[in-house]
Amino acid sequence: MNKIHWLNGEGTSGNTSIIQPVVESFGIPMSCHPCASPTLTEKGLQWFWRTGPNDKTMVASVFTFLREWREQGGPTDLKTIALFTCDNLFCQDNRKIAAELAPKAGFQVVLDLTTKTGATTLASEVQRLQAANPDVLFLVQYPPETSIFQGDAKRAGWMPKIIATSNGAYSDQTWLEAQKKTNGGAGWLGRDPTAIDLVQDRPSWKKVNEIYKKYSRGQNMGELAMREITGMLWMADTINRAKSVEPAALAKAASETNMGPEQLIIDYKGVRFDKTHQNELAAGVVTQVGWDGEKHTIWPWDLAKRANFKVLYPSPGWQERDTKPKPAN
């Protein structure tokens, strides 16, 4: 840790929680912008900051959408839900939050399955999901397990009315791009920290995206990249205001942050930290993958209105996915 002024990372909540005590003992500022586990800031650490929304905010977005959707002309027959999550800190945080929020949103949890990270098959798990037959599947899995699930669900011919996700594969740009060849992602909905489809309306975001594409083999900024770049912008702002790289000066400047939305390339209402060093202005939206393979904002309602996207419901069956034209072909 010698000669380090700021530690940014590590990208996963599980690894970050292991590193945190070491960094705290050295008294060095640390941040992790894509990490979403609420526990990272709830510990009240002195040297850790997070600009991104945590899972509580983002999972709450999904359930608020599902609850309010009924009043906004959405289906009224969605009554049951199954939770299908992997076994690490990130997935389990999401599972606990969803288990708490689902009944409040009017859902009966009919199955709560935790799977092994690094599973080589999920066929039996799909059998159990099929038998439980939930209206909504709340799925939090990494991209490899998500693609195994898709293969096994297709083989079983099973598709719930709604697949709702939180991060994991849904936030992975390579997974999203791959779905364009198979229509596999059409109808999936999930939380995002930004209305990614509205990005094109904002010239500065577009400019950053063009720079990003130069270094990412032509890939667009995904929401993870947007969260990370937003965090880097905040770090630059903090260092500029601190006029020093001394830990105490950096910590003071970090805690005094007050950035407005115009300084950001993401749909947060700004950056301002609460006493746990969580950005209290970080917000979430809900998006859905359309037949074009792109994410479209469907909540909050004001942004959804601007996006002007008709929600795909129920989630298309496998045959429909196979027969419809694929965006990448």
Added chain:
Amino acid sequence: MTLLLQAVVNGLEMGFLYALVAVGLTIIWGLMEMINFAHGEFLMLGMFGAWWLSVTFGLDPLVAIVPVGLAMYALGVLIYRQLMRRVQQGDPFTQIFATIGLLFLLQNSAVAVFTSDYRYLSNTVLTRLSGANLHVLGVSVGVPLLIGALLALVLFLSLYLLIDRTEFGLALQATAEDREAAMLVGIRPQKMFAVAWGLGAALVAVAGAILANFFAVFPQVGFPFTVLAYAIVALGGFGSILGTLLAALLVGVVQSVTSVYLEPAFKDAFVFASYILIGLLRPQGLFGRF
């Protein structure tokens, strides 16, 4: 009952693929008594090879198994000649650390060349068949996995015949049993070891090329398969090729059936519990010899 039958069929289909993954390790670890912790990385290279040939030349993975297998055979021989032959003379721990080093070298090289992004194959023969099922007694059998499993079975049985019924196979077994005695009858052990490494690498890479149809391709993909392969080889009995097949089927079924009735997060724990149980009753594995 249908639920159980379906779980057994699912497990058997995966079991055939596990068998092909594990059989390379049976040859290197079980037969030649050399430890290879980089086994899963050979699988990963096979998957990347199939993916690269598919996106670059439009070659279907079922065809790509030929160039991938040949390239990985050459790599296996090269690794034996340049690395393992030297460490073979030393302590077993030297072998362990050499192959752990090889694991990180291959995995990090893949990160450097391909990045950590996930890659997916689509529009291959097997992915186009996804969703196609055969229905027997109320149980559905996925056609793509069935083709993969049958292909694995054919390769597996070919290897069994090669090892058990040919002069070359007998020479390989003789080298494993008594290197000096084998030399007395004109067998060159170094050549046999090199061939074993080549075959081991080629077989697991071919398994990787088939698996690339069903799994995301990324540099760390090999590890879960390595763990299962070690359990399978030990369960089947060191050096027993048919034992590997039966153990792989058993592992597939145990994973599948326990996940239907118990907590799926512990599916591998049940696999290792089965290994411990069989180990207590038959320490040499199902078909192993001491």
